[in-house]
Amino acid sequence: MPVVTFYHQHRSHEVDSGANLREAMLRFGITPYKGAAMLTNCRGNNFCGTCVVEVVDGAGASARGQEEEATLIGSLAVAKVMEKNMRLSCQTSVVGDMTVKTHPPRVVDWPKTRERVGLLGIVSFFTVVLLGMTVYMVLDMVKLF
Ligand code: FES
Numbered sequence: 001m002p003v004v005t006f007y008h009q010h011r012s013h014e015v016d017s018g019a020n021l022r023e024a025m026l027r028f029g030i031t032p033y034k035g036a037a038m039l040t041n042c043r044g045n046n047f048c049g050t051c052v053v054e055v056v057d058g059a060g061a062s063a064r065g066q067e068e069e070a071t072l073i074g075s076l077a078v079a080k081v082m083e084k085n086m087r088l089s090c091q092t093s094v095v096g097d098m099t100v101k102t103h104p105p106r107v108v109d110w111p112k113t114r115e116r117v118g119l120l121g122i123v124s125f126f127t128v129v130l131l132g133m134t135v136y137m138v139l140d141m142v143k144l145f
Contacts, residue, residue, distance in 0.1 A: 002060055005099040006030055015094050020044070021061070022051050022089035025102075032089045034103050044090035046071050051089040053100050058085055060098030065091065077120060079112035 001014040004024065015024045022044050025032055033041050037050035044051070049071045055061045068091040074080040086104060 002094050003097045004060075004094055005097075007056065007099055007101045009102070017095060019094045020090065021053070021087070021092040021094055021100070024094065025053075025089060025100075030102065032102055042090075046088060046091050049074070049088065052086055052104060052106065053089045053092075053102055054083070054085050054104040055087050055092070056085060056099040056101060058087075058098075060094060060096030061087060062093035062095055067091075074109070074113075077113065077116050079109040079116060081107040081109045 002017055003012050003014050004021070005012040006025075006028075009030055011028070011030075013024070013028050022032055031038060032051040032053055037048070040048070041050045042048040046067055052072070064087060068088050069082065071088060071091075072080070072082045072086055083104075086106075089100075
């Protein structure tokens with residue numbers, strides 16, 4: 001059975017091969033979450049991105065999929081730097097021995113974030129204008145009848 005070593009907790013545990021890393025962590029009383037994410041996480045559905053861990057030696061982890069990478073990149077507005085060893089624990093299967101660091105620091109990718117915020121601003125502006133025009137037209141139509 002593979003052994004998962006939790007670097008910050010100074011503990012090692014055996015887990016079944018193919019076990020989900022997040023579920024194994026929670027079973028051993030180690031949370032991948034911090035702060036409000038303990039309550040607001042998506043419960044392992046690859047949506048929130050708050051269960052990030054660093055797999056120090058990636059050999060024991062399953063391959064990172066495209067959907068996981070999309071979540072790791074960040075939210076609609078804030079882009080994050082995706083380090084090679086960053087993994088979503090809920091999307092990682094244990095296939096061999098590995099060392100895991102919980103709560104790794106996440107770095108904001110400012111150029112991409114500025115780009116996203118700019119696009120969001122443009123989309124928001126045109127949405128508000130379109131909504132205003134629609135309301136104006138409806139009010140104008142009501143006035144005609
Ligand atoms: S728990 Fe939400 S992405 Fe892993």
